[in-house]
Amino acid sequence: MIVADKKPIQEIIETVKHCEKILVLGCNECVTVCEAGGKKEVGILSSALRMYFLNQGKEMKIDEITLERQCDHEYLDEIRDVADQYDAIVSLACGVGVQFTAEKYPSMPVYPGVNTCFLGATEKRGLWTERCQACGSCILATTGGICPVSRCAKRVMNGPCGGSSKGKCEISKDVDCAWQLIIDRLKAIGRLEDYEKVQPIKDWSTDRAGGPRRVVREDVQL
Amino acid sequence: MRLKYPSSIKIIRVPCTGKVDLLHVLRAFEKGADGVYVVGCEEGSCQYTKGNFRARKRIEQAQNILDTIGIGGERAQMYNLSSGEGTRFAQFAIEMEERIQKLGPNPIKLAHNKSAA
């Protein structure tokens, strides 16, 4: 899923302090799972903002709505009748939702309430870690199911580099060396001989480098 | 035990302090409470194992938010005792009341009054 983290309240306060009425818009999917932008976080942020501004002598109208998703037209449609009542929308969805909401309501300033971080998984409650960088040409079949693009700090295709130490990356003891993981996994699945196969030079044109991307499926387009 | 504790304290009973949500605490302050404290079982004796730990974490989160927005994190507190300790309960109540008296009323209350005026 897309993992996001709450923006500091001070930053959000700075962004909306000129407004009189705002809508805090949450999302029921990824940001709910990573406890950054779901219905509960909408409530917490709204309560905190209300108290802050009241304390400043300003009574700001702060409404709370959580949509199923903000990356689909049909759900964004649900706020069609109320959207223009506000000076701004603070969207707690990921960067996709913030932008899609803004595209749907172009005359409405839409501000992000979270920092969108990466594609990752819930290792345990309160710990989410990166697994994928959407490079567009998945090579997991050759690396024992562990991605060197997203999990190696230098995305070396033929690792490990000389800085791998006791299974950890040179940049931090908290970061596993992806290539140590790959080697361990190749051993576990009985394919260590794959290690010596040279990974060819990567085609990065399907990655960010190639420009904004799209997936077209004409077979499902009506 | 009929011990005295300050009348300014309103008690809300819950089956376990783990039921208390961060939002409950924040909304209480929004509505003008001067202080919120949660009294849970001794750590390690929670009937539901971790309920009081969850409550403690949520109080900590509330303290952070209240500090950030200028209300004051010390207005929220977590206490632990065993259910038979009536004297300690009264003690905590007095301690909390004294703390809040020192901190003064919730600035939100004043702000509410000002805007009503």
Place this chain on the structure above:
Amino acid sequence: MNVKTPSKLEKILRSGQLAVTSECGPPRGSDPEEVVKKAKLIGDCVDAINVTDNQTSVVRMSSLAACIRIKLLGYEPVLQMVTRDRNRIALQSDILGAASFDIHNLLCLSGDHQSFGDNKQGQNVHDLDSMQLVQTVRHMRDEGKFLNGDEIKRPPQMFVGAAANPFADPFEIRVPRLAKKIACGAEFIQTQCIYNLDRFEEWMKLARDRGLHEKVFIMAGMTPLKSVGMARYMKNRVPGMDVPDDVVKRMADTPKEKQAEEGINICIEAIERLKSVEGVSGFHIMAIEWEEKVPEIVKRAGLYPRPKVD
């Protein structure tokens, strides 16, 4: 003797003599005199001078510029190239630039992560990794073509090397990794600096078991210790470095004013021991900010004067 390039280093290695290289770190400024000074200190007692490429992700004068300066002085440079800062366009371009000044030695590396350096907020590139860079240079030299297949006018004549760290983890793939670099086309290897001679000899044995010592020239990395503090720092703070306790103890037992001298003694003893290890083709002496000691080390290790080649 079938040399493939005009590289002096290649000639000496292929002739079966022990080669000696050392290192010059470019300055954090644009004064060419600093490069000239260092080169002149060590030039006479080495076969080639490596120039580091923004080592530890700290901005320095570019390796290519410093290599050109060294070449113009009449010495033989080894251009170090990391893949951290340049994409494949810039890498191929710089290789041509180096070749235009008849620089014939290239060492391909990944480069330390930028979080170690003075620009932690910067991007990193890693369009290719160090092995793919080795493949690229060989392709440019041997096929005379760019990566995309177009012809190169006056292809680069580069003797291609890579780094190896016998002490990094995991130990079990360190020799397969060496094999991989050779498969990609590496012709010489310079290792990370060695203090654990037993472990290094173990690695060499495993390499010999696979016949790798006959496919690539392995130059043992040596860095003299200046002090017990340096020994401890290398032991505890530098990833992939193995400094045995007895080496640290030897330094610690030496009075402070004699520690530098003892560090050099340790270095020379190590060189003497490794000279007789089959498969060791030479030594790469990295005396960072202590270049003035390189002549002493080379001479006392019996490696002076350096062979003359035409």
